[in-house]
Amino acid sequence: MNPSEPSVDRPLRIALLGCGVVGTEVARLLTRDADELARRVGLPLELVGIAVRRLDRDRDLDVPAELFTTDALGLVTRGDIDVVVEVIGGIEPARELILAALEAGASVVTANKALVAEDGARLSAAATKAERDLSFEAAVAGAIPIVRPLRESLAGDRVQRVLGIVNGTTNYVLDQMTTLGQGFSEALEEAQRLGYAEADPTADIEGFDAAAKAAILASLAFHTRVSLGDVHREGISDVTAADVRSAAEMGCVVKLLAICERTETSVGARVHPAMIPLEHPLASVRGAYNAVFVESEAAGQLMFYGPGAGGAPTASAILGDVVSVARNRVREIFGPGETTHADLEVIDVGRARTRYHVAIDVQDRAGVLAVIAQEFARFDVSIKNLRQEGHGSDAQLVIVTHEAEDASLAATVEALRGLDIVRDVSSVMRVEGGI
Template sequence: MNEKTSVRVALLGCGVVGSQVARLLHEQANDLAARVGAPVELVGVAVRRLGIPRDVDLPEHLFTTDAEELVSREDVDVVVEVIGGIEPARTLILSALEHGASVVSANKALLAEDGGTLFEAAEKAGRDLYYEAAVAGAIPILRPLRESLAGDQVTRVLGIVNGTTNFILDRMDSSGAGFNEALEEAQELGYAEADPTADVEGFDAAAKAAILASLAFHTRVTAADVHREGIAEVTASDVASAAEMGCVVKLLAICALENGPDGPAVSARVHPAMIPRTHPLASVREAYNAVFVESEAAGQLMFYGPGAGGSPTASAVLGDLVTVARNRLEGVRGAGESSYADLPVLPMGRTQTRYHVQIDVDDKAGVLATVAQVFAEHDVSIQTVRQEGRGDDAQLVVVSHRASDADLAATVAHLQGLANVREVSSVMRVEGDQE
């Protein structure tokens, strides 16, 4: 391609994100042409249905319901995929690459489930596959991991990567609301879907954690490798207990290099956790996202901003599109998948962290000593313990030192079998501080 040749773009999807991508392509056409080195031309938009109102004014002749025909056109240089889901997105992306187009995608679910297939297809075709918009909306986090920190050793990535759950937990913390009440408010304000399962059960965050871990540690990590827990079981009492400790509850995506049984390994998990209010992530409010990165040379870095929405996500898509378009004009290919380390993924049972455990017990002499002995038998060291009496029963609140998930689970199972223990009412991990 020469400097006067336009870069021809096909868009898959014209919903919340796709319509904003199309809008920005039109409104910023001159600036994009200057940045790319040639005009960027939208030549087709694949949609499910024709003739319905959309949030962008485009000529009708651009719309088609035949996505396969659009991505296989020889004159298409870049395919932008924002339809989401596994199929038909996977088939369409593979077809686009096979027919010579580079791809920009925002599809976290597909990349987390079958990214390896897509990367191999891009490598075979000699084309780009960029996907900054797949994690944390407008926040530039994937490019820094892939490029800016390429000469460093990332050791940990800790992130709030789902705006819906952050809004819910923030409301529970600031107003004392319960989970259901906070969820209803999130739905009324448009932060949560009518069916919020993907968000509140952690599926969305787990897909993003898989992508982050893959990039940070040069290892293929899929969503199935990520331990996942949602926030539906987080109670107002949990949030209040966190506040008493000077902490706040957040749904965290945590990816880290660990010491495995045979050498370095990767851990990837998503679950609610208490973090100190002094930690930078504790100040992330409402539906915002933030990713905290720790590396050997650069130290601690935090990336913060809106993690979802049409315009923020479209901003990330356009950033990738500029890079991919430049590469097409110059006849080069950007960085592909880096999975050379090929580290094992550590089972959750071997992952170590601290724990906050609430235990309802009979208010009798010797119960505390019995509970402490159970912790000791399973190699879970107690950091602090607090007892509150309530007539015939009492509540013990135990905060442990670092222990493995398997040892903590064995401790809880043992406690539940004790005659004087009525219930282990809450178990929550504690992250983000040093012992």
């Protein structure tokens, strides 16, 4: 048979797991754009089943009622499904259902960042064994195409660093604090009122969501298996209005960053708030938008920007994967899977090299600067800038360091807290992006 000729000549059957905000939009696009999608794939895409928890829930979706089922496992294992789209989220039963779908011969498209970050190796191995696709463009940064560029477009290049604003909730909160001078609690309440933050915003605010995405980005970029447990995580709940003001005085803004880096022999991934200079492209990312900044050896600096969440943007990324996977099914091939050939050492945050902005409340007396400087020197941390604000009981030193190992910086801060002349180390924040 000519390899350019399709080996499948029937409609491709799609099963959808989950029908919340994203799932509803996926089903709507599959039905509304059926003719256009058929032309792009080469065969019609037929939505044959939607697994939900409750059948009696009202849904704003014009599809036959008989498509809905509560038997998700029965749907994915019925034997005639070509592509399973998973948008239920969480670890279980999503993992069980994806593995069952692959074993039954279906390719899988998922938006499940937590599962891919935690157990991507197992899922990828199952897809390879089944000779089926596992695609997850929507798991990172919503509508922004970043998974496929890292996995395919940059496959011939050497990616050195990935910096990302990959959580819209935290970016909105920090943007409100920056532009309107709001405190953290006030900005978070506004985000919840507008629907940018969940009633329980812990996963976003404490960096869990961004950490899962960082694990995926690092694994793709550096061809090394990086799990969720390998990612250092800090959230934004301790960021204060004073931190935001200090950043502005330095010509910076505060962002929650996912940072993935490689050296010749190692890789590392971390998520934490950081000050970045206003001239850095990520500094201009406003509101609930996401952006990923990639630095590679040959291509140089690349920026991917757009809406990072929401039903329609996420569904757009999912449908892109569905079209790609469906094209492969038409010709009975499967695309690139996990590549871990580099197998570099995954290091903890202590060995990462960064800079610190440290605000120290001190006693205003002779010799304080010398004692403080001695502590920095003791841990081999060089001071770049130092200024004193206030006098007497309001005296504060603000120090920006040169780049040093994170562990050395942390040890310096711990030593400072033990000095009699230090009333408090009131703020500690990393500085990224070059100032």
